[in-house]
Amino acid sequence: xxxxxxxxxxxxxxxxxxxxxxxxxxxxxxxxxxxxxxxxxxxxxxxxxxxxxxxxxxxxxxxxxxxxxxxxxxxxxxxxxxxxxxxxxxxxxxxxxxxxxxxxxxxxxxxxxxxxxxxxxxxxxxxxxxxxxxxxxxxxxxxxxxxxxxxxxxxxxxxxxxxxxxxxxxxxxxxxxxxxxxxxxxxxxxxxxxxxxxxxxxxxxxxxxxxxxxxxxxxxxxxxxxxxxxxxxxxxxxxxxxxxxxxxxxxxxxxxxxxxxxxxxxxxxxxxxxxxxxxxx
Numbered sequence: 609x610x611x612x613x614x615x616x617x618x619x620x621x622x623x624x625x626x627x628x629x630x631x632x633x634x635x636x637x638x639x640x641x642x643x644x645x646x647x648x649x650x651x652x653x654x655x656x657x658x659x660x661x662x663x664x665x666x667x668x669x670x671x672x673x674x675x676x677x678x679x680x681x682x683x684x685x686x687x688x689x690x691x692x693x694x695x696x697x698x699x700x701x702x703x704x705x706x707x708x709x710x711x712x713x714x715x716x717x718x719x720x721x722x723x724x725x726x727x728x729x730x731x732x733x734x735x736x737x738x739x740x741x742x743x744x745x746x747x748x749x750x751x752x753x754x755x756x757x758x759x760x761x762x763x764x765x766x767x768x769x770x771x772x773x774x775x776x777x778x779x780x781x782x783x784x785x786x787x788x789x790x791x792x793x794x795x796x797x798x799x800x801x802x803x804x805x806x807x808x809x810x811x812x813x814x815x816x817x818x819x820x821x822x823x824x825x826x827x828x829x830x831x832x833x834x835x836x837x838x839x840x841x842x843x844x845x846x847x848x849x850x851x852x853x854x855x856x857x858x859x860x861x862x863x864x865x866x867x868x869x870x871x872x873x874x875x876x877x878x879x880x881x882x883x884x885x886x887x888x889x
């Protein structure tokens with residue numbers, strides 16, 4: 609089982625609680641638009657205000673992702689990105705930053721192809737703190753979830769507006785690190801959440817777990833981040849950052865001098881929104 613020593617994820621939430629604020633979780637796609645640019649962006653995110661980094665593993669059939677992240681995944685695959693290269697980018701980041709948590713987010717197929725045991729061993733060596741694998745349900749925990757937990761890697765589960773009271777205990781049973789609440793019914797980046805309903809849902813989930821509850825899908829601005837941060841322990845932003853990166857590319861899909869700043873300027877706005885709300889959730 610995992611060590612009793614506080615993980616980077618636990619320490620990050622504890623620090624935010626001590627500061628009376630929520631955590632900002634930022635998502636970018638590994639290898640988008642090329643490996644070196646995505647590493648530059650990853651390195652710049654903590655300084656811009658990101659507390660936890662989600663690093664997307666590109667896949668050809670991303671069922672939970674909207675158009676922006678689907679396109680980012682295709683750009684990454686075109687650049688030659690794969691699981692091994694994603695782990696290598698994370699390893700290079702970790703060589704310079706030992707404190708910011710990294711969560712890999714993606715789908716089971718590439719992990720299965722790579723080999724679960726090999727993947728987890730490499731993830732531990734790389735310094736990966738958590739996994740979000742959206743197509744691994746609780747009924748299949750023995751495939752990846754339980755082996756990951758045994759290695760000390762948090763397996764972070766998604767709860768949705770359609771996760772009812774009967775289903776929620778199964779979803780939370782082996783969840784670690786934090787609970788990711790999907791604020792809309794549908795795919796990423798396609799709608800703006802109803803902030804009142806999100807707060808109610810977070811309160812409902814908290815009755816079942818002591819883990820922090822973070823909220824994502826549909827957060828596009830500092831104002832959105834502030835609205836979510838009033839009731840949640842963290843705010844996740846992905847599609848808006850991927851869109852900002854995409855808009856900075858030239859007509860051939862190549863990064864320019866302003867690509868990193870296009871992402872980090874939005875992260876600074878989001879971080880300001882999150883930090884503008886004081887709470888003792």
